[in-house]
Amino acid sequence: MTESYVIIGDGIAGGSAAKTLREESPDADITVITDEGEPLYNRILIKEYAKGKIPMEDPLFLHDEEWYEERDIALELNTHVTHIDPDGHVVHTHEGDDYEYDALLVATGGTPRQLPVDNSDADGVHHFWTFQDARGIADHAEESEKGIVVGAGLLGIDFAAICGARGIEANYLMRGDCWWRYALSEDGAGIIHDALRELDVEPVFQSGVDHFVTDDDGQVTGAVDPNGEEFEGEFVGVSIGLDFNTEFLRGSGIETDDGIVVDEFMETNVEDIYAAGDITRFYDVILEEHAQNGSWDSAKKQGAVAAKNMTAADGEAEEFRHVSSYSISHFKDLPFVSFGHPTIGDDDRERKYSDTEWRRLTFKNGKLIGGVLIGDLKLQSVFKRIIREERDLEGQKDLLLEEDFEMEMLEAPAQEQ
Ligand SMILES: Cc1cc2nc3c(=O)[nH]c(=O)nc-3n(C[C@H](O)[C@H](O)[C@H](O)COP(=O)(O)OP(=O)(O)OC[C@H]3O[C@@H](n4cnc5c(N)ncnc54)[C@H](O)[C@@H]3O)c2cc1C
Incomplete structure (x- = not known):
């Protein structure tokens, strides 16, 4: 009998699953359903399109x-998939169509969250997830002079870079004392703040948005922060996190916990239903707990692993074992990468080497689990290897901060002695 597979979502998780499913199962029926109007494109490059650095659309389509x-x-x-019926093995769409499956992959990612304040949906207030968003952002940025950026994280900084590239003078409103305060100290973030200022983007600390101000046409003209200070701007970029696209799973019995809970094989608690990509709260075999990871490489790998397991014979499932990384290349001569899990752990170490070089590493149970490198990324692959090998670093953590650290400086793992 021909197997039939349905994938919901054609981002990188769904796209890589489709490719792997066809490789693993040459005769199966495969359907990919997406509520976007275009097939898989490189979501991490749409910021370069919005900046004006990649002017053509074609190179972005994968x-x-x-x-x-x-x-x-x-x-x-x-x-748009509106609900699923796990007992009948059927997916229902907004047009009333039904798709039957033997195995289903949910790869629906998230949708940018709006600020819960007045006028957060005014014209000129942008959220950034799709190519369609990027087109609107590019058009508006091209004609704007003053901007406001909200959201001191990895996606918020893309809006700051768009302002910098488009010559928009902007204020970057942050709630705390520094950019990405969950992963960086003031020392590390200070390097990023200087780089932002060079782009004419001014970080504003202990700030945020109380409400947006609009003109009579409903176009945003500024933001008032909780301290009562008003910032002018007709171009606003908000990036304060994602709401995961799980509404259509209501009543399905699939376990969710701010995302879909899956095991290390990308399998949900409901038979024949898998999930991959940003949407998952997956069991991380290195961390030995459930975790989330919004990154391209992780979503791609999860899609491939899920597809293999949807087609695998009993007892032959492959586990997801991966150390992800996320780099930022907006600043000239200032490379940046975060890897693994830099915002959690029970211990950390950091050091600043110069005005443009900084390193922070996070640990759990004596093992390295993540970090951030600014200025010099040469040790990225070494640190990722240490994470993968789950090296016991008790008593040796400070060695990893040596400027010219090498793997050989660590004691050999116990089994090799
Ligand atoms: C501007 C930007 C820059 C980024 N930069 C980086 C970077 O530099 N490095 C990095 O590692 N990561 C980056 N990311 C994050 C990265 O792109 C994501 O982690 C990755 O794309 C997630 O892929 P996914 O397939 O899990 O989800 P998505 O790409 O979100 O795909 C999910 C798809 O499912 C569709 N969908 C949702 N619900 C339904 C439904 N009910 N019915 C039908 N279809 C549905 C959605 O419309 C979407 O097309 C960036 C993201 C953005 C937006």
Whole structure:
């Protein structure tokens, strides 16, 4: 009997799953359903499009419609899944169509959260997730002079870089004392603050948004922060996190906990239903607990692992074991990467080497689990290897801060002695 597989979502998790499913199962029926109007594109490069650095759209597409035709994969664009029936093994869409499956992959990611303040949906207040968002941001940024950025994290800084690249003078309103305060200290963040100022983006600390101000046409003209200070800006970028796209799972029995809970095989608690990508709260075998990870490489790998396991014979499932990384290249001569889990752990170490070089590492149970490198990324692969190998670093953590640290400086693992 021909197997049939349905994938909801054509981001990198869904796209990589479709590719792997076809490789693993040449004769299966495969359907990819997405509520976007275009097939898989490189979501991490749409910021370069919005900055004006990649002016053409074509290079951003990873799959065109022929890609699906050549592989005999049915692609349903502009189709929103409204609910699923796990007992009947059926997916229902907003147009009343039904898709039956033997195994289902949910790869629906998240939607940017709006600030819960007045006028947060005014014209000129942008949220950034899709190519369509990027087109609107690019058009508006091109004609704007003053900007406001909200959201002191990895996506908020993309808005700051767009302002910098488009010559928009901007204020970057942050709630705490520094950018990405969950992963950086003031020492590390200070390097980023200086780089922002060079782009004409001014960090404003202990701030945020109480409400947005609009003109009579409903166009945003500024923001008032909780201290009562008003900032002018007709271009506003808000990036304060994601709401995970799980509404259509209501009543399905699938366990959710701010995302879909899966094991290390990307399998949910409901038979024949898998999940991959940003949407998952997955069991991280290195961390030995459930975790989340909003990164491209992780979503891609999870999609491939899920697809293999959807087609695997009993007892042959592959586990997801991966150390992700997320880099920022907005600042000239100032590379930045975060890897693993830099915002959690029971211990950390950090050191500043110069005005542009800084390192912070996080640990759990004596093992390295993540970090952030600014200015010099040469040790990235060494640190990721240490995480993968789960090296016991008790009594040796400070060694990892040596400027010219090498793997050989660590004691050999117990089994090798
Ligand atoms: C501007 C920007 C810059 C980024 N930069 C980086 C970076 O530099 N490095 C990095 O590692 N990561 C970066 N990321 C994050 C990275 O892009 C994501 O982690 C990754 O794309 C997640 O892929 P995914 O397939 O899990 O989800 P998504 O890409 O979000 O795909 C989910 C898809 O499912 C669709 N969908 C949702 N609900 C339904 C439904 N009910 N029915 C049908 N379809 C549905 C959505 O419309 C979407 O197309 C960036 C993200 C953005 C937005």
